[in-house]
Structure formats: structure tokens, C-alpha cells
Amino acid sequence: MSDQPTAQARIQELTARLHHLNHQYYQHDISEISDQEFDQLLAELQGLEKQYPELALPNSPTQRVGGTITKQFPTAQHRYPMLSLGNTYSEDDLREFDERVQKGLEGAPYSYVCELKIDGVAMSLRYEDGQLTQGVTRGDGTRGDVVTSNVRTIRTLPLHLHAAENQPQDFEVRGEVFMPLPVFDELNAEREQNGEALLANPRNAASGALKLQDSAQVAARKLRFYAYSLLTPGRHFASHSAGLEALTAYGLPVSDTWRRCQSIEDVLEFVHYWDKKRFELPVATDGIVIKVDDLRQQDQLGFTAKSPRWAIAYKYPAEAARTRLNEVQYNVGRTGAVTPVALLTPVPLAGTVVKRATLHNFNQIEALDLRLGDLVFVEKGGEIIPKITGVDLEARPATAVPIVYPTECPACGTPLVRPEGEAHFRCPNERGCRPQLKARLEHYVSRKALNIDGLGAETVGRFFDLGLVQTVADIYDLAAKRPELVTLERLGEKSIDNLIAGIEKSKTVPFDRVLFGLGIRYVGETVAQKLAAHYRNIDALMAATAEDIAAVPEVGGVIAVGAAHWLAQPENRELIERLRTAGVQLALTGEPPRAVSDRLAGQTFVLSGVFEQYSREQLQQLITSHGGKITGSISKKLNFLVAGENMGPAKREKALGFKVPIISEQELLAMLPTADEAVAETSAVVATETLSAASSANPGEQASLF
Structure with a gap:
């Protein structure tokens, strides 16, 4: 498609078609075309937008897959404050709430709307002329983070609304972003395989996803959204229930579990119904929200300083059960951490x-004084993962046996160690402990690391058990082992072709994800991104000392020591060379970010506390962009401690002991060049770099630069 007008018409046609198909699928469970046909249309639109980026629409369906990188989330003020609700766990309190409402309305008739309280992240969305223009988190209720690019990846959320009767031109939608339970379970299963700490509940998982800087990663988390309120500058509807019906008519997802109740008895009936029924839902809920339906009556009741008088949240008490502790199993993770798991007599709990x-x-075993054979109390509550909260000491049998923590690795027999200041015992046998070796392979092929198609955790684990792979570098030798692969059950020719193609494709995965995939202890996804951005390639990183690495923004001393130790090991250096030979990306492509000035060159800073004008991350970027370095620890080599509000007293005391200057945010900013000075200094830096590069290439051509 060569001419721009034709491309523009096709982009508009595809955009409208895909919006319609998304609406039918996510709002009405109707699949008008096959997934393959949908993907073909989306791929065509992506191709046209890449060829003609100026024609791409802000709310294009391609935004669903993400790809926007947001280094900092700006904040925005809410037009309507996002107040929290008062909570109660008692039916008596609900009746008292009803009495206050009755009194406040002076005996006038009223009704309630009851809604399930989704356990997610409160979100405010703005629609203008039917287009989603902004997504803002609750924040402090007055201001929140603008996460629009991340919100656009939520597939159940329409980016473009179909015109409906009485649809306001400009309005806000309040709702809850959440992670469905099946997605949460899948994510935690992956983390367990990788030896990572499990997420406690879907709410934390959803909150963490919304803070990711890469919207493509947010899209992979498969978040969902339910709207529960519609706000307009003027009174557009007579009741809250009418607003919910309008939201549905506009195409926004509203949970169909809400109900209009004529009395407090109807409310309590709703509460009792969902007490057990909620566990059948694919979403975590922790209570019921009760609101006076009539909006004029809401105005009449008004607000307290913190919450509305016309609404309240009833929270279900934490689900608990009593059962017997039969055994403790010890699992060895990717980093060698030995984690105890209680094996219980099966008991029904929270569905x-x-x-x-x-x-x-x-530490937890000791704190609870657990013994084998004890009757223990198990809770879920807001924590989806069951946990033992106590022991029924009165029912402790005489045969209860104290739990003896192993002194040797349950997998390889190596004596366990417990590093100072850490809670976990660890197996130090990194090279010979099979669960560690296997978990590192599973981590390398996982979605957030190399994400190798056709080689998931189960398959690579099977290959490990069969002796086909032992290290991540062995993965790149699998193509040469095709004769052995074809003899395996449940692995046909097509599967092998897909596997080999996936391995080949993994050679294009960016350096930061490769670094994360190596499984270096403490080097998680974010730290890997920071290290890759700072050092640009594996050779520079391997040449760095622990002290050098600790100076990288947001990389602490413990992380630095662990990374430097891992990179110094001969076996790991050999592994890296094998990956290099295989063609894996061990360097970032493109130009590194250019410094604004060298005003802070040679200076190191520690930031502590909360700052007024900038966030801590913004200050870190300012310092590094002017040539300074950030470190996480205070030593006699430190140049400045930048102190904000609520700075830790220990850091202040340590800085005073080393006679390190303590400066304020304003004093730091005064050290930076003005806007005009920065322009001049940037030009000087560019000229110096250009001259240096030219001089290196051919000294005789220097004069041609001026």
C-alpha cells in the first residue's frame, strides 16, 4: 500500500473493525472471526502503523499488546477526590450505618446498591468524545500516577466507546484493576519454578504490574477491569444504579453481581449470599460495598473528613480452618534457598x-513453636496462599514431635549455610545440586527472561532429567542433538522444529533480559535493566568491581557483591563465552544516553528520605545525567548525602561519623547548571566526544570538524 490516503483509510477501517471485534468478544462473549483471522488483521494494522507512524490513532487496538516504555510516571490531580470507604466486619455495624442514613435523610424513603468489593487497584479513567484519554491511580486520593499506556493494555477495557444515548462528552469512570485468579495462579507457579518469592495475593500482583515501565510486560499480566462509578461535571443521572446501567450501555465492563436493595434486611441477605458464593468467582473479593442509591440523597448525607456518609464497606472476616500438620517438606530453589512447606491433612478453606x-x-517455625502432629490454624483471608497462623496448644498431642530443621541439603546432602542477616538456610553447592541446576534452566526459558517458544519449564526440565542439557549454554546445542530428540515420546517433528526455531529466535532477546535469565542471585528484572543500561555490555560489567556496581543507581551493596562474585567465577565466565559463541545478545544496541553536562563528574551521592520537588528516581537521573554517581551505602569515600524528609537517623549518624557533607534537595539543585549553561555544556560534551572519535579514527581529519 504505497499512497498515504489509501493507508489512512485502511488504518481507520482496521481500527474500527478490531474495536468492534474486541467489544463483541470481551463484552458479549461473541467470536465473530477466528483467533488467527483476528491476529492477521492486527498484524496488518501494526505493519501500516509502523510504515506510517503519523497516521496511528492514540487508541489504536495495537495498544493492547503494549510496547510503550515509561521511565517516569507523571502525577495528575483528580478532578473528584478518590476517598476511601469506612470499613466494618460486623452486621451490627451495618445496622448502625443504616440508622445513621435514616436519621440523616429525616425519614425519607431510600434504597441501597450492593456491589462485590473486588480486591484490586482503584483506578480513575477519563473518556473524552468516546476516547480513553487518561488512566490515573488512586495515589493519596488527591493526586495519582498517570499510567495510561499501561491501562490501555487491559483487553476488557474499551479504548473507544460506541455512541450511546445520553453519553456525556467528558466523564470519568472509577473502577478496579485486578488480576484474575487463574492468571495469578499461573504467575505464582512460574515464580515457584524460578525459585522466586511467591506473590501473596492478586491485589499486590496487579499493583506491581501497573508500575512496570514496559507496557508490553503489563499486557502479558492479563489484567482486567470492572467499573463501579461514573462521574460527570454536572448531575447526569438520578441514581448510582442508573450510572451503572449507563456504563454497561457505553460498553464498559461492569460486574453483573450488583443488586439494588430496598432495606437493610435485603443488604444482609446479599451479604450472606456472597459469603460462600464468592469463592466460585474467578476474581478475588474481600467484601461488599453498600451505597445509598439516590445521588441527591448522597449529597444530603455528605462526607466526613475521610469518607462519604452514604457508603460503607463490609469486609468478610478472614477464612480460617483447623487441621493437622503431618510433615514438613523442604524445597530447594534456584538460588539454593531451602524453603519449608507444611503438608496438612486436607481441609476445605475459602472454596x-x-x-x-x-x-x-x-524463623516462622520457631516463632509458632510448631511440632509435627499439631493441630494448626490455617488462614487465607486477603492472602490467597494459605498460611499457618497459630497452634491449638490445648489440643497438642503427647506424641507431637519438635521440628528439626535439616543441616544438610535435602537434595544433594551438602551442609547448609545461613549467611549473616538472612532468614533462609542455603545449599552452597551451585554446581552439583540438581534442583538448583534444573530451576536455573527453567528460569532462563521463562516468559520474563528468554521466553523460548517450544521450550517451556516442563520441557527443559525433562531434557535436564534425560541429561540432554545441564547449563543454559547447552540449550544452544540442542539443534545438533535432533537425532536424540526425535526418539523421545510426545515430541514430534513439528514440535522439534518449533523448539529449534524458538531457540534461534532467543538469540535476538535484548541483553537486559539475558542478564536476568542468567539467574544471578539478587539480580531481578529491574536490577538487570539498570545494570544493562549502565554498563551496556557483559564485558564492561565483568570488568567492574563490587564497589563499582554498588555505585549504579538503585543497586545496593549486597546485590553488587553477589553479582561481582558470580561474574568472577571461571565456570560462569566460560558459560558466558559459550553464550557469546552461540550468538546470544550480550550487549545493548543503539547509542547510550548522552550526558547533559559533567558538572557532577567524580562526585558520589546517597539519597535518603522523601523530597519535595522531585521523586528520588528523578533526582537519581538528574545526578547521573550531569556525570555524578549514585551509591546505596555511606562510606568515607562518599561526597554527599542528600537528605529529604523522614531520612533514617542511622544514615545521618553514619554520615556525620565519616564527616560526609549532608545537603538538602535545594542545595543539590543549586550545584547543577542553569538551562542556558546546560545547553552550552552539552554542546561542549558533544564536540569533545566527536573530536575524540574522529581523532581515534584519523588524526589528520580533525580540522574538517570545524
């Missing part, structure tokens, strides 16, 4: 049958 519960570490 599931619980057989296992996390014990975290030996």
Missing part, C-alpha cells in the same frame, strides 16, 4: 481444599 501451607523459613 478450595488446602493440603499445603507456606512456612517461609525456620
Whole structure:
């Protein structure tokens, strides 16, 4: 498609078609075309937008897959404050709430709307002329983070509304962003395979996803959204229930579990119904929200300083059960951490049958004074993962046996170690402990690391058990082992072709994800991104000392020591060379960000506390852009401690002991060049770099630069 007008018409046609198909699928469960046909249309639109980026629409369906990188989330003020609700766990309190409403309305008739309280992240969305223009988190209720690019990846959320009767031109939607339980379970299963700490509940998982800087990663988290309120500058509807019906008519997702109740008895009936029924839903809920339906009556009742008088949240008490602790199993993770898991007599709890519960570490076993054979109390509540909260000491049998924590690795027999200041015992046998070796392979092929198609955790684990792979570098030798692969059950020619193609494709995965995939202890996804951005390639990183690495923004001393130790090991250096030979990306492509000036060159800073004008991350970027370095620890080599509000007293005391200057945010900013000075200094830096590059290439051509 060569001419721009034709491309523009096709982009508009595809955009409208895909919006319609998304609406039919996510709002009405109607699939008008096959997934393959949908993907073909989306791919065509992506191709046209790449060829003609100026024609791409802000709310294009391609935004669903993400790809926007947001280094900082700006904040925005809410037009309507996002107040929190008062909570109660008692039916008596609900009746008292009803009495206050009755009194406040002076005996006038009223009704309530009851809604399930989704356990997610409160979000405010703005629609203008039917287009989604902004998504803002609750924040402090007055201001929140603008996360529009991340919100656009939520597939159940329409980016473009179909015109409906009485649809306001400009309005806000309040609702809850959440992670469905099946997605949460899948994510935690992946984390468990990778030896990572499990997420406690879907709410934390959703909150963490919305803070990711890469919207493509947000899209992979498969978040969902339910709207529960519509706000307009003027009174557009007579009741809250009419607003919910309008939201549905506009095409926004509204949970169909809400109900209009004529009395407090109807409310209590709704509460009782969902007490058990809620566990059948694919979403975590922790209570019921009760609101006076009539909006004029809401105005009449008004607000307290913190919450509305016309609404209240009833929270269900934490689900608990009593069962017997039969055994403690010890799992060895990717980093060698030995984690105890309680094996229980199966017991129904919160809609599931619980057989296992996390014990975290030996400290918890000691704190609870757990013994084998004890009757223990297990809770879920807001924590989806069952946990033991106590022991029924009165029912402790005489045969109860104290739990003896192993002194040797349950997998390889190596004596366990417990590093100072850490809660976990660890197996130090990194090269010979099979669960560690296997978990590192599973981590390398996982979605957030190399994400190798056709080689998931189960398959690579099977290959490990069969002796086909031992290290991540062995993965790149699998193509040469095709004769062995074709003899394996459940692995046909097509599967092998897909696997080999996936391995080949993994060679294009960016350096930061490769670094994360290596499984270096403490180097998670974010730290890997920071290290890759700072050093640009694996050779520079391997040449760095622990002290050098600790100076990288947001990389602490413990992380730095662990990374430097791992990179210094001969076996790991050999592994990196094998990956290099295989063609894996071990360097970032493109030009590194250019410094604004060298005003802070040679100076190191520690930031502590909360700052007024900038966030801590913004100050870190300012310092590094002017040539300074950030470190996480205070030593006699430190140049400045930048102190904000609520700075830790220990850091202040340590800085005073080393006679490190303590400066304020304003004093730091005064050290930076003005806007005009920065322009001049940037030009000087560019000229110097250009001259240096030219001089290196051919000294005789220097004069041609001026």
C-alpha cells in the first residue's frame, strides 16, 4: 500500500473493525472471526502503523499488546477526590450505618446498591468524545500516577466507546484493576519454578504490574477491569444504579453481581449470599460495598473528613480452618534457598481444599513453636496462599514431635549455610545440586527472561532429567542433538522444529533480559535493566568491581557483591563465552544516553528520605545525567548525602561519623547548571566526544570538524 490516503483509510477501517471485534468478544462473549483471522488483521494494522507512524490513532487496538516504555510516571490531580470507604466486619455495624442514613435523610424513603468489593487497584479513567484519554491511580486520593499506556493494555477495557444515548462528552469512570485468579495462579507457579518469592495475593500482583515501565510486560499480566462509578461535571443521572446501567450501555465492563436493595434486611441477605458464593468467582473479593442509591440523597448525607456518609464497606472476616500438620517438606530453589512447606491433612478453606501451607523459613517455625502432629490454624483471608497462623496448644498431642530443621541439603546432602542477616538456610553447592541446576534452566526459558517458544519449564526440565542439557549454554546445542530428540515420546517433528526455531529466535532477546535469565542471585528484572543500561555490555560489567556496581543507581551493596562474585567465577565466565559463541545478545544496541553536562563528574551521592520537588528516581537521573554517581551505602569515600524528609537517623549518624557533607534537595539543585549553561555544556560534551572519535579514527581529519 504505497499512497498515504489509501493507508489512512485502511488504518481507520482496521481500527474500527478490531474495536468492534474486541467489544463483541470481551463484552458479549461473541467470536465473530477466528483467533488467527483476528491476529492477521492486527498484524496488518501494526505493519501500516509502523510504515506510517503519523497516521496511528492514540487508541489504536495495537495498544493492547503494549510496547510503550515509561521511565517516569507523571502525577495528575483528580478532578473528584478518590476517598476511601469506612470499613466494618460486623452486621451490627451495618445496622448502625443504616440508622445513621435514616436519621440523616429525616425519614425519607431510600434504597441501597450492593456491589462485590473486588480486591484490586482503584483506578480513575477519563473518556473524552468516546476516547480513553487518561488512566490515573488512586495515589493519596488527591493526586495519582498517570499510567495510561499501561491501562490501555487491559483487553476488557474499551479504548473507544460506541455512541450511546445520553453519553456525556467528558466523564470519568472509577473502577478496579485486578488480576484474575487463574492468571495469578499461573504467575505464582512460574515464580515457584524460578525459585522466586511467591506473590501473596492478586491485589499486590496487579499493583506491581501497573508500575512496570514496559507496557508490553503489563499486557502479558492479563489484567482486567470492572467499573463501579461514573462521574460527570454536572448531575447526569438520578441514581448510582442508573450510572451503572449507563456504563454497561457505553460498553464498559461492569460486574453483573450488583443488586439494588430496598432495606437493610435485603443488604444482609446479599451479604450472606456472597459469603460462600464468592469463592466460585474467578476474581478475588474481600467484601461488599453498600451505597445509598439516590445521588441527591448522597449529597444530603455528605462526607466526613475521610469518607462519604452514604457508603460503607463490609469486609468478610478472614477464612480460617483447623487441621493437622503431618510433615514438613523442604524445597530447594534456584538460588539454593531451602524453603519449608507444611503438608496438612486436607481441609476445605475459602472454596478450595488446602493440603499445603507456606512456612517461609525456620524463623516462622520457631516463632509458632510448631511440632509435627499439631493441630494448626490455617488462614487465607486477603492472602490467597494459605498460611499457618497459630497452634491449638490445648489440643497438642503427647506424641507431637519438635521440628528439626535439616543441616544438610535435602537434595544433594551438602551442609547448609545461613549467611549473616538472612532468614533462609542455603545449599552452597551451585554446581552439583540438581534442583538448583534444573530451576536455573527453567528460569532462563521463562516468559520474563528468554521466553523460548517450544521450550517451556516442563520441557527443559525433562531434557535436564534425560541429561540432554545441564547449563543454559547447552540449550544452544540442542539443534545438533535432533537425532536424540526425535526418539523421545510426545515430541514430534513439528514440535522439534518449533523448539529449534524458538531457540534461534532467543538469540535476538535484548541483553537486559539475558542478564536476568542468567539467574544471578539478587539480580531481578529491574536490577538487570539498570545494570544493562549502565554498563551496556557483559564485558564492561565483568570488568567492574563490587564497589563499582554498588555505585549504579538503585543497586545496593549486597546485590553488587553477589553479582561481582558470580561474574568472577571461571565456570560462569566460560558459560558466558559459550553464550557469546552461540550468538546470544550480550550487549545493548543503539547509542547510550548522552550526558547533559559533567558538572557532577567524580562526585558520589546517597539519597535518603522523601523530597519535595522531585521523586528520588528523578533526582537519581538528574545526578547521573550531569556525570555524578549514585551509591546505596555511606562510606568515607562518599561526597554527599542528600537528605529529604523522614531520612533514617542511622544514615545521618553514619554520615556525620565519616564527616560526609549532608545537603538538602535545594542545595543539590543549586550545584547543577542553569538551562542556558546546560545547553552550552552539552554542546561542549558533544564536540569533545566527536573530536575524540574522529581523532581515534584519523588524526589528520580533525580540522574538517570545524
